Amino acid sequence: MKIRNLVFFGCILSLLAARSAPAQVPAGRGDRPVVSFNPNISVVIDTAYYWHSSDEELDHVLEELRGFGHQHNDGNDHDHGFESGFNLREIELIFEADVDPYFKGWAIVGIDPAGAELEEAVVLTTALPWGLQVKLGKFFSDFSRLNAQHAHEWNFTDQTLIYQVLLGDQGLNEIGVQLSWLTPAPFFLLAGLEVLQGDNEVAFEYHGDGPLPERDGPRLFLGWLKAAPNLTGNHAFQAGLFAGRGVRQEEHLGPEGHSDPGSHYLDGHQWIWGADFVYRYTPPRAYGRGAFTLEGGYLGRRADIELTAHNNPARHHLLGNSLVREQDGLYLQGVYGFAPRWRFGLRGETLGLTNREKKPSGVEEKFDPSWRASAMLDWSLTEFSRLRLQCNHGRYDTAEGKENVSEVFVQAVFSLGAHPVHRF
Amino acid sequence: MKIILNTLLIVALAVLTFSNGARAGSQRTLNIVATTPELASLASAIAGERASVRSITAGQEDPHFLNARPTYMVMARDADLWIRMGLELEVGWEPVILDGSRNRSIRVGQRGHFDAGAFIPYVLEVPDATATRAMGDVHPSGNPHYMIDPYCARAVAIALADRLIDLDPAHADTYRDGLKSFLARLDRAMFGAGLVERFGGDRLWAAEAEGRLWELIEEEGAEDDLGGWRGAMRPWKGKPIITFHKSWSYFAKRFELVLVAELEPLPGVPPSPAHLARVIDLARARDVSLILKEPFYPVRPARFVSRETGARVAVANTFAADASADGFFKLMDQIVGAFDE
Numbered sequence: 202m203k204i205r206n207l208v209f210f211g212c213i214l215s216l217l218a219a220r221s222a223p224a225q226v227p228a229g230r231g232d233r234p235v236v237s238f239n240p241n242i243s244v245v246i247d248t249a250y251y252w253h254s255s256d257e258e259l260d261h262v263l264e265e266l267r268g269f270g271h272q273h274n275d276g277n278d279h280d281h282g283f284e285s286g287f288n289l290r291e292i293e294l295i296f297e298a299d300v301d302p303y304f305k306g307w308a309i310v311g312i313d314p315a316g317a318e319l320e321e322a323v324v325l326t327t328a329l330p331w332g333l334q335v336k337l338g339k340f341f342s343d344f345s346r347l348n349a350q351h352a353h354e355w356n357f358t359d360q361t362l363i364y365q366v367l368l369g370d371q372g373l374n375e376i377g378v379q380l381s382w383l384t385p386a387p388f389f390l391l392a393g394l395e396v397l398q399g400d401n402e403v404a405f406e407y408h409g410d411g412p413l414p415e416r417d418g419p420r421l422f423l424g425w426l427k428a429a430p431n432l433t434g435n436h437a438f439q440a441g442l443f444a445g446r447g448v449r450q451e452e453h454l455g456p457e458g459h460s461d462p463g464s465h466y467l468d469g470h471q472w473i474w475g476a477d478f479v480y481r482y483t484p485p486r487a488y489g490r491g492a493f494t495l496e497g498g499y500l501g502r503r504a505d506i507e508l509t510a511h512n513n514p515a516r517h518h519l520l521g522n523s524l525v526r527e528q529d530g531l532y533l534q535g536v537y538g539f540a541p542r543w544r545f546g547l548r549g550e551t552l553g554l555t556n557r558e559k560k561p562s563g564v565e566e567k568f569d570p571s572w573r574a575s576a577m578l579d580w581s582l583t584e585f586s587r588l589r590l591q592c593n594h595g596r597y598d599t600a601e602g603k604e605n606v607s608e609v610f611v612q613a614v615f616s617l618g619a620h621p622v623h624r625f
Numbered sequence: 626m627k628i629i630l631n632t633l634l635i636v637a638l639a640v641l642t643f644s645n646g647a648r649a650g651s652q653r654t655l656n657i658v659a660t661t662p663e664l665a666s667l668a669s670a671i672a673g674e675r676a677s678v679r680s681i682t683a684g685q686e687d688p689h690f691l692n693a694r695p696t697y698m699v700m701a702r703d704a705d706l707w708i709r710m711g712l713e714l715e716v717g718w719e720p721v722i723l724d725g726s727r728n729r730s731i732r733v734g735q736r737g738h739f740d741a742g743a744f745i746p747y748v749l750e751v752p753d754a755t756a757t758r759a760m761g762d763v764h765p766s767g768n769p770h771y772m773i774d775p776y777c778a779r780a781v782a783i784a785l786a787d788r789l790i791d792l793d794p795a796h797a798d799t800y801r802d803g804l805k806s807f808l809a810r811l812d813r814a815m816f817g818a819g820l821v822e823r824f825g826g827d828r829l830w831a832a833e834a835e836g837r838l839w840e841l842i843e844e845e846g847a848e849d850d851l852g853g854w855r856g857a858m859r860p861w862k863g864k865p866i867i868t869f870h871k872s873w874s875y876f877a878k879r880f881e882l883v884l885v886a887e888l889e890p891l892p893g894v895p896p897s898p899a900h901l902a903r904v905i906d907l908a909r910a911r912d913v914s915l916i917l918k919e920p921f922y923p924v925r926p927a928r929f930v931s932r933e934t935g936a937r938v939a940v941a942n943t944f945a946a947d948a949s950a951d952g953f954f955k956l957m958d959q960i961v962g963a964f965d966e
Contacts, residue, residue, distance in 0.1 A: 305724070325724065327724070327729060327732060328729045329727065329729075330729075332702065332727045333727065334724075334727050383698065383699075383702055383725070383726070383727050387699070388696075388699060389695035389696060389698060389699045391695075427695070429694070429695035429696060430696075431696050431699070432696065434683070435683075435685075435686070437692070437694040437695070437696065439695050481692065481694075483686060483691075483692060484686075485685035485686050485920065485921045486921050486922075486923070487687055487690075487895075487919075487921050487922045487923065488895050488923075489690070490923070541895045541923065542895060582894075583758075583761070583762075583893060583894065584690075584717075584762075584893070585758060617758075620713070620716045620717060621717070622693070622717055622718065622720060622721050623690070623691065623692045623693055623717040623718045623721070624692075624693060624721055625692050625693050625694055625695060625721075
C-alpha cells in the first residue's frame with residue numbers, strides 16, 4: 202500500500218511539474234521547430250456503467266468455473282472487474298520520451314479507486330543492429346496482440362473469457378526482459394523471447410514460502426512469432442504463434458488457513474500456448490466508415506503440479522502425485538464501421554473445449570465448456586472520445602451447475618494530452 | 626506443444642537461409658520510403674534509377690488515420706532514407722513504424738530521416754498558445770497539407786536533393802541533374818513554357834515569393850505567355866470556394882482563391898446539419914460557385930450544399946496516386962483540372 206501511495210504522489214508531482222513547465226510557444230518560420238524535452242504526457246479516463254443478471258458479479262462466477270477454478274484474486278486489488286452500477290475503471294497516466302540516442306522509455310500508471318499501480322515502466326532500445334530490439338522493465342507481454350493491449354484499446358469493453366480466466370484481468374504483465382528480432386525476411390516476421398519474473402496472480406502464481414519451495418526468478422519463459430504477408434491495397438493480416446512455460450504453485454487453504462486440516466500445497470510448472478490472427482480492411486473513406494477488423498485467437502494451458510504438502514496425514518500417501526489441469530479457450534470477434542464514427546461489433550467465445558483435470562489421487566474429471574456471445578456498438582465522436590454500449594450473454598459451467606448470465610456495459614473512454622498512437 | 630516449438634525453429638532457419646540471398650541484390654541502389662506518394666514522386670524524379678522509391682500510403686486514404694501495419698515496418702526496415710510530411714501529419718503511426726522497423730539510421734534526427742515539413746518556406750495556420758483539442762484536429766506545428774503548393778514542393782525538392790547528395794556523395798551528379806530537370810519541368814508546368822523562356826524560372830519563383838507575379842507579367846506585357854497551372858487557375862483568382870476539410874489552405878494561397886468555409890465544422894469532425902445550414906448561408910452570401918472535396922470524404926454533405934446553393938462539387942485529391950516521377954505533376958494537373966467544368 203505504501204508503494205502504491207508513493208507512486209500516486211509521484212504521478213501528481215510529475216503532473217504538476219509538467220504543468221509548471223513553460224508552455225510551448227509556437228515560433229514563426231526560421232526559428233522553429235519548438236523542441237520540448239519533457240515527456241509526452243497523456244491521460245486516459247475509462248469509466249463504465251455495469252449491469253448483470255446474476256446474483257453476483259461475473260468475476261465471482263468465473264472463479265467458480267469447473268476445471269478453471271482456483272482463481273483467487275487476493276492481493277490483486279487492482280483488477281478490472283466490474284461492479285454493478287458506476288465504475289471508474291481506470292485512469293491511465295502515460296509518460297513517454299526518448300531517453301538518449303540509444304533508448305526510449307515510457308511509464309504507464311493505472312489509478313483506480315483502490316489505488317495506483319505501475320502498469321508499465323519500459324526502456325526500449327532504439328539502436329541495436331540486425332533487427333534486434335530489447336525491452337526491459339515491467340510490461341504487458343507481447344506474446345499475443347490481445348495481451349499487449351491496454352484495456353482502453355480493446356474493441357470490446359471487457360477482456361475475452363479465456364484471457365481473463367487463465368491470465369487474470371491484467372493479462373501477463375510482468376517484470377523482465379524481452380528480446381525481439383525483426384527477421385530479414387521479405388515479409389514481416391518478428392520473433393520474440395521473453396524472460397519474466399513470473400508473479401502473475403493467476404496463471405503463474407508463486408508463493409515460495411511455507412511448505413512451498415522457493416524457486417529463484419525468473420520463473421516464466423515465453424517465445425512468440427508473428428508474421429504478416431505483404432498484402433496490397435487496403436488489406437492487412439497478421440498471425441501469431443506463442444508458447445511459454447513457468448513455475449506455478451497453488452495453495453489450497455481451508456477455512457482456518459494454513460492450520461486447516463484440509464489445506465494442501467502444490468508446486469510445479471504450467472505451459473501455455475496458442476495462436477492468434479487479425480485481419481483489417483481500411484477503406485479509402487474518411488471517419489472509419491466501412492473499416493472492418495476480424496480477429497480471433499486460441500489459448501491453451503497444461504499445468505502439471507505436484508502435491509508437496511498436505512495438512513491431513515491421511516493424504517500423505519498422495520504426496521509426490523501430480524495434479525494436471527488442461528484447459529483452453531477460443532474467441533472470434535469482428536468490428537465494422539457502418540457509419541462515420543460508428544462501429545458495430547460481435548464476439549463469440551468458448552471456454553473449455555478441452556477441460557480436464559487429473560487429481561493427485563489419479564481420478565480424472567472432465568468438465569463442460571462455457572460460452573459467451575457479445576454485441577457492441579460504439580461511437581467515437583473524435584479520435585479522443587468514445588462511447589460504447591455492449592451486451593453479453595453467457596452460459597457458464599460452474600460448481601453450482603449451469604449458470605446463465607447477461608451483462609450490459611455502457612462505457613465512456615476519453616484521452617487527453619499527447620496524440621494516441623494507432624497501433625496495428 | 627512440440628509441434629509449435631518445431632515450427633518456430635524451422636521458420637527461423639528458413640528465414641535465415643533465404644533472406645541473405647534476397648537482400649544481396651538491393652545493396653547497390655538507395656532504398657527510399659516516403660509516407661505519401663507525392664513525396665515519393667519528388668524522390669523518384671531526383672534520384673531516377675539510383676533509388677527504388679516506395680510510398681507508405683497509396684494516396685486513396687487520409688494519411689492522418691493510417692494504422693501502423695506490419696508491412697510498413699518491413700518497408701522502413703529496408704529504407705536508407707525515410708521521408709515524411711511532418712507537421713504532425715504522421716504523428717499517430719510514424720513512431721510505431723520507426724520503432725518497429727529497428728532501423729536506427731532513419732530515426733528522427735538521423736541523416737536517413739528527412740522531415741520535408743521542416744524545409745518549406747512558410748507554414749500556415751500555426752495555432753497560438755490558446756489552441757486546445759476542442760478546436761478539432763488542430764496540428765500544433767501548423768497545417769501539413771503544403772505539398773499542393775508547387776512553391777513548397779519546389780523547396781522540398783531542393784532540400785531533398787541536398788540530403789540525397791549527403792547520403793550518397795558518390796552519385797552527387799545524378800541527384801543534381803535529377804533536381805535540375807525536375808525544377809525545369811516544374812517551372813514549365815507552373816508558368817507555361819513561354820513565360821519561363823522569357824523570364825527564366827528563378828525570376829518567376831522570386832516574383833512568386835514576393836507576391837508580385839502579376840505585377841511582373843503586367844509590367845512586361847507578358848499576359849499571352851502565361852500558361853501552366855498559373856495560367857489555368859487565373860480565372861479563379863479571388864474567387865470564393867468551399868472545401869470539405871482544411872486541406873486546401875496552401876493551394877488557395879498560391880492560386881489566390883478565397884476559402885469561405887469548410888463542410889467540416891471543425892477539422893476531423895464530420896459535417897452536422899446545423900453547420901451545413903450555416904455554410905449554405907455563407908455560400909449564398911459570398912456567391913460561392915465551387916465545393917472542393919477529396920475522394921475519401923463523403924459526397925452527400927457536398928451534394929446537399931450544392932443543391933441548395935447551385936455551387937458545383939469538384940472532386941480532387943490532395944495526395945498523389947502514384948509514386949513515380951510523374952506522380953506530383955499528375956496530382957497538380959488533376960487538381961487544376963477539377964476547376965474546369
